[in-house]
Amino acid sequence: MEWSFLPAEALTAALRAGEVTSVELTDEAIARIERDDKVINAVCVPDFDRARAAARRADEARAGGEDRPLLGVPVTVKESYNVAGLPTTWGMPQYANHLPVEDAVAVSRLKAAGAVILGKTNVPFMLQDWQSFNEIYGTTNNPWDHDRTSGGSSGGSAAALASGFGALSIGSDLAGSLRNPAHFCGVYAHKPTFGLVATRGMVPPPAPALPVDGDLAVCGPMARTARDLALLLDVMAGPDPLTRGVAYDVTLPPARHQRLSDFRVLVLDEHPFIPTGSAVRAGVNRVADALVDGGARVERHSPLLPDLAEAATLYAQLLCSNQGARIPAEAYERLRIRAAGLSADDQGLDAARLRGMVFSHRDWIEADFRRELHRRGWRELFAEFDAVVCPITSVPAFPHDHNSDRGERRIDIDGVEYPYLDQSVWAGVATMPGLPATAIPAGRSCEGLPVGVQLIGPMFEDRTPLRLAELLEQRIGGFQAPK
Numbered sequence: 001m002e003w004s005f006l007p008a009e010a011l012t013a014a015l016r017a018g019e020v021t022s023v024e025l026t027d028e029a030i031a032r033i034e035r036d037d038k039v040i041n042a043v044c045v046p047d048f049d050r051a052r053a054a055a056r057r058a059d060e061a062r063a064g065g066e067d068r069p070l071l072g073v074p075v076t077v078k079e080s081y082n083v084a085g086l087p088t089t090w091g092m093p094q095y096a097n098h099l100p101v102e103d104a105v106a107v108s109r110l111k112a113a114g115a116v117i118l119g120k121t122n123v124p125f126m127l128q129d130w131q132s133f134n135e136i137y138g139t140t141n142n143p144w145d146h147d148r149t150s151g152g153s154s155g156g157s158a159a160a161l162a163s164g165f166g167a168l169s170i171g172s173d174l175a176g177s178l179r180n181p182a183h184f185c186g187v188y189a190h191k192p193t194f195g196l197v198a199t200r201g202m203v204p205p206p207a208p209a210l211p212v213d214g215d216l217a218v219c220g221p222m223a224r225t226a227r228d229l230a231l232l233l234d235v236m237a238g239p240d241p242l243t244r245g246v247a248y249d250v251t252l253p254p255a256r257h258q259r260l261s262d263f264r265v266l267v268l269d270e271h272p273f274i275p276t277g278s279a280v281r282a283g284v285n286r287v288a289d290a291l292v293d294g295g296a297r298v299e300r301h302s303p304l305l306p307d308l309a310e311a312a313t314l315y316a317q318l319l320c321s322n323q324g325a326r327i328p329a330e331a332y333e334r335l336r337i338r339a340a341g342l343s344a345d346d347q348g349l350d351a352a353r354l355r356g357m358v359f360s361h362r363d364w365i366e367a368d369f370r371r372e373l374h375r376r377g378w379r380e381l382f383a384e385f386d387a388v389v390c391p392i393t394s395v396p397a398f399p400h401d402h403n404s405d406r407g408e409r410r411i412d413i414d415g416v417e418y419p420y421l422d423q424s425v426w427a428g429v430a431t432m433p434g435l436p437a438t439a440i441p442a443g444r445s446c447e448g449l450p451v452g453v454q455l456i457g458p459m460f461e462d463r464t465p466l467r468l469a470e471l472l473e474q475r476i477g478g479f480q481a482p483k
């Protein structure tokens with residue numbers, strides 16, 4: 001039997017029943033990587049010797065009566081996570097030999113759950129792209145079309161899952177970096193509520209692994225089924241044991257509903273800053289039709305929805321303020337002068353990004369207050385709805401574009417070019433207020449490329465969009481292996 005594309009849940013059941021061993025699963029996964037990854041280039045840092053040793057230990061533990069959530073299940077880890085003894089570079093050539101000595105919290109939780117780590121997956125330079133390529137490890141190709149991007153920044157993880165290289169992976173998300181590659185590669189991902197998963201050890205070199213949560217960014221699970229997402233989130237979730245974990249534990253509330261007919265869903269397919277391509281719109285509509293057919297209450301408009309244009313502008317400012325805080329003083333001063341020259345009437349996304357790059361602390365506090373107003377608006381909306389369905393980005397996977405100036409890049413939306421950076425607005429709908437969002441497959445484009453949508457849920461009610469994802473998977477299907 002071939003095990004490579006089965007869900008982690010099925011592999012765990014087979015391991016418990018004695019139908020297969022972890023060594024057999026691991027050897028099969030390694031053989032598939034060695035055979036197929038030459039053209040995909042997803043697993044950039046193999047760790048096969050230690051994986052085989054971990055698989056042997058898992059089999060011995062199971063023989064001794066142990067049973068942990070992921071005992072013996074082969075997985076991968078995004079390159080940006082610290083794994084003791086493996087390089088963490090974030091695609092930066094100057095740190096090609098940076099070897100952390102301690103695992104990231106999420107990695108330590110994977111290991112404690114019994115997972116077998118096959119290796120690390122490729123990322124873009126500094127994780128700052130919706131493509132995964134860098135000078136150290138090269139380019140990760142989309143398993144559905146090698147001339148196209150696998151997404152980013154968790155593109156290596158999504159490509160690995162789509163190719164059968166392990167049952168699960170972990171990634172991170174600041175500008176759609178879990179959801180975007182899931183959409184491009186036809187797999188599942190979950191951006192948790194901000195702060196739900198400890199991020200220590202998911203840090204650029206050579207920075208120390210401190211127990212702090214950077215604004216907006218989260219760590220989260222990737223899988224080939226919705227139930228596997230929930231399984232992996234349970235392993236990852238919880239406060240950092242060095243800080244809040246001293247006093248607090250996590251108990252997520254159950255999903256609001258178990259039946260599709262009980263869900264109240266707001267469906268969105270239009271954004272004021274960028275069009276939605278026909279392929280993505282069709283995916284949104286396919287999900288909406290499945291909801292209606294399942295008896296869910298579906299609305300297309302609501303006066304309770306926070307203003308999407310204001311949200312996108314605020315997201316751009318907060319996102320870029322992170323980047324601006326870390327640039328050299330001379331570059332910062334040049335940007336400050338440019339920002340001061342902007343017209344007060346210029347409220348576009350480029351202007352928002354530039355202003356955010358030079359935010360003062362006063363500016364950031366004011367923006368953070370406006371974010372809280374948006375969070376209040378979302379709480380009011382989620383008193384009337386259980387989830388929001390919307391695009392992850394406007395188009396399916398696009399051809400590789402390695403122009404070093406991202407400001408010069410363009411994306412083609414139904415034959416019309418738009419600024420490359422503007423495709424972040426849909427990701428920001430959930431990221432800016434810190435809401436959970438589950439990326440699910442929603443069909444194929446006319447070119448045969450995967451199309452996904454995101455299900456946004458109430459803060460800290462992550463099980464609600466995850467349950468909705470599971471119910472939709474039963475109705476419209478889920479992951480399909482590339483042909």
